[in-house]
């Protein structure tokens with residue numbers, strides 16, 4: 001009977017210590033809730049403490065979702081977050097780089113003349129939009145990962161000594177299917193380019209961290225309800241552009257994060273996981 005796998009054990013995240021940046025809202029909160037509700041201790045990090053505290057209060061099952069104010073674009077702020085968790089645990093098993101922003105959103109998709117297109121491209125995204133997008137979605141992912149490296153390593157050390165955790169430490173970066181699109185209806189060019197960079201960074205970290213057995217994977221969502229997308233992506237767009245004709249749900253992202261964070265996903269490293277209801281198949285894609 002030893003070879004029969006118990007799904008409850010295979011997909012268990014009990015005992016995992018995780019950090020989810022941007023975990024107070026949207027996809028980050030869905031992942032934080034999925035992890036905590038299944039036995040993990042989860043620190044949710046964001047700039048608005050009241051939002052985080054409300055989320056932790058409403059979505060905790062075991063009282064192990066904790067709010068920590070932090071800004072991924074500030075190295076000092078990140079080090080402050082790391083210190084709190086170092087004092088409480090001394091290690092983490094999982095960092096989810098989920099915090100992100102979308103700036104420079106294009107509104108008009110059809111242009112009668114080149115000047116109209118030129119105006120849209122010139123004005124829809126300012127140099128500041130590029131800067132803010134890359135600061136949060138790329139630089140923020142980079143420094144968040146680097147800030148937590150020692151605690152991720154400590155998670156592996158602790159695992160090796162006492163066999164206390166079923167899988168090696170892992171960084172998961174939330175990118176976007178936007179990273180693979182090159183069609184003529186961009187959502188936001190700075191956003192898309194920043195997600196291309198964060199996707200590749202996630203792959204690079206799998207290589208950079210290989211000698212420490214810290215894994216790095218990427219989740220690329222399609223359309224999920226969140227502060228970023230509410231009111232921006234109409235239902236008609238979802239019905240037209242998503243083969244499954246619906247936005248992503250809690251169970252969709254929960255299933256993926258529980259797979260990746262558990263023993264079931266323990267051999268997964270350096271890979272991209274798309275969760276988009278088939279949306280990418282509708283576009284000219286680089287994937």
Ligand SMILES: NC(=O)c1ccc[n+]([C@@H]2O[C@H](COP(=O)([O-])OP(=O)(O)OC[C@H]3O[C@@H](n4cnc5c(N)ncnc54)[C@H](OP(=O)(O)O)[C@@H]3O)[C@@H](O)[C@H]2O)c1
Pocket residue numbers: 021022023024025026027028045046047048049051070071072073098099100101136140174175176177178220221222223224225226227228229
């Ligand atoms: N929803 C979708 O359809 C979709 C699709 C593809 C990819 N994504 C990606 O999924 C991730 C989550 O986005 P979401 O859609 O769930 O949107 P969201 O609800 O706006 O969540 C973004 C979170 O990031 C936090 N955040 C932003 N800047 C931060 C900073 N400098 N430091 C710390 N936290 C910061 C925000 O909290 P504060 O403002 O309080 O800091 C917020 O909780 C993003 O990386 C996004 O690009 C979303």
